[in-house]
Amino acid sequence: MVLNFGEATSFKVALFLQFSGCDIVKLKWGQIPNWLYALHMPDDYENTSIQYALRDGQIRHISEVEHGFACGCVCIECQQPLIARKGAIRQHHFAHTAKTNCNPSPEKLTHRYAKNLIATRLRAIEPAFEVRAAAAEVEAWARHPASTFEAQKAEVESLAFMPDFKPDVLLHKGASKLAVEVYFRHRVPPEKAARIVGRYAHAVDVDLSDLPANASPEEISPALDSLPRWKWLNNHSELFGKLQQQVERCSKLYIPKLKDLEKKKIPTSYSIQLPRQKVQEGQGKVEWAEGWRRQPLEYRRKYAEMTPAEKLAIHCSFLGLTPVELPLNLMQNVRGQSVLGQVHGLYWQTWMFARFGVGVKTFGALDVERAARQTYTELASVRATLQTANGFSETTELFYEFMLQLTAQGLLEQHKGQRAWLHTFSPVAKSRAEVAALLRALPPAIS
Numbered sequence: 001m002v003l004n005f006g007e008a009t010s011f012k013v014a015l016f017l018q019f020s021g022c023d024i025v026k027l028k029w030g031q032i033p034n035w036l037y038a039l040h041m042p043d044d045y046e047n048t049s050i051q052y053a054l055r056d057g058q059i060r061h062i063s064e065v066e067h068g069f070a071c072g073c074v075c076i077e078c079q080q081p082l083i084a085r086k087g088a089i090r091q092h093h094f095a096h097t098a099k100t101n102c103n104p105s106p107e108k109l110t111h112r113y114a115k116n117l118i119a120t121r122l123r124a125i126e127p128a129f130e131v132r133a134a135a136a137e138v139e140a141w142a143r144h145p146a147s148t149f150e151a152q153k154a155e156v157e158s159l160a161f162m163p164d165f166k167p168d169v170l171l172h173k174g175a176s177k178l179a180v181e182v183y184f185r186h187r188v189p190p191e192k193a194a195r196i197v198g199r200y201a202h203a204v205d206v207d208l209s210d211l212p213a214n215a216s217p218e219e220i221s222p223a224l225d226s227l228p229r230w231k232w233l234n235n236h237s238e239l240f241g242k243l244q245q246q247v248e249r250c251s252k253l254y255i256p257k258l259k260d261l262e263k264k265k266i267p268t269s270y271s272i273q274l275p276r277q278k279v280q281e282g283q284g285k286v287e288w289a290e291g292w293r294r295q296p297l298e299y300r301r302k303y304a305e306m307t308p309a310e311k312l313a314i315h316c317s318f319l320g321l322t323p324v325e326l327p328l329n330l331m332q333n334v335r336g337q338s339v340l341g342q343v344h345g346l347y348w349q350t351w352m353f354a355r356f357g358v359g360v361k362t363f364g365a366l367d368v369e370r371a372a373r374q375t376y377t378e379l380a381s382v383r384a385t386l387q388t389a390n391g392f393s394e395t396t397e398l399f400y401e402f403m404l405q406l407t408a409q410g411l412l413e414q415h416k417g418q419r420a421w422l423h424t425f426s427p428v429a430k431s432r433a434e435v436a437a438l439l440r441a442l443p444p445a446i447s
């Protein structure tokens, strides 16, 4: 017998016709007599699972096309024309208009749609990742936050051509590529994963496995925006390398070697030229600073509004001496100085020592860094790309190293913790008089 209408209906109708003793029927879809259709209706097991079709080369969901032949769709699998059935009773679906053995699985079609959607949206999520580096005394973690890979071009795996050699979607942004695998019903097979890892330095996997086989665009689209669904398959990107390098660099920098510190027992200057002029300008503000200290808080000029010379005079006033009496220790060479750019060591070192170097309060590098960020707006723009779990950054390191130098020079006391970032410091001088005596015992830098 020959049946020329929809493949999905044929089985049921064939059975029916066989049981009715009717052997040769030649019908075309649309010519099915009403009686046959009516008989067919009550126990409908026509395949309603085809929810996706191709129109103008784009994959469309049944909800996105017009009813009937007008949809102009073809089957994703066999490229034959499809009709969109969007009636009131049955689930909306596509059906082949001619007899066919084609019976695409809904999983396969949904998977195809998801891949195409990624390619159309031209974006994927690169999950956060962590780099860990450990050195003798240091452990550093760097976390790169999740980000969106905004592509300019996308290639979707064509089923016909060596599927195992191509990722589901390949996104291009300039020279960089991101391979995307869509995990819907089947995990990436290990052999394919191995090939992808071997071929693409940068590959991710998006897990849609919990979505129904016939998931709609309304389910798939938000799922693609959900961060926890994305995992790295491979990440040997430049970014990774760069970060790794940075962590390694920092792990070397963060804890200056003790033998280096021995050298720092005697402070050294940045340059042969001492900041003579800056010191003299500060000296000119000594009286002003004393007056400022005597004023009630509400009348005092705000620190942020002061000139550098005024700030210097204030720092010195808290330390119980005047700028010309300052030892080299408070204008010494610290490796990371460049982080503070235009802020001369004389200014930030006297600030730090006046703020933390007198009294009874124990403090750590992170406390100093936090205070410095409030005081020096310059630091606000210094955003280390590296964020370590222990909070160490280029700026923290600057203060940390200065504190170690002051310790080596007898101006602070260090309390060792298990790790560098757990070390704390406390002042040697408990009062203004004590700190003045401590500093005056050292030779003034500018005489």
Ligand SMILES: [Zn+2]
Pocket (backbone or CB within 6 Å): 075, 076, 077, 078, 079, 080, 096, 100, 102, 103, 104
């Ligand atoms: Zn087909």
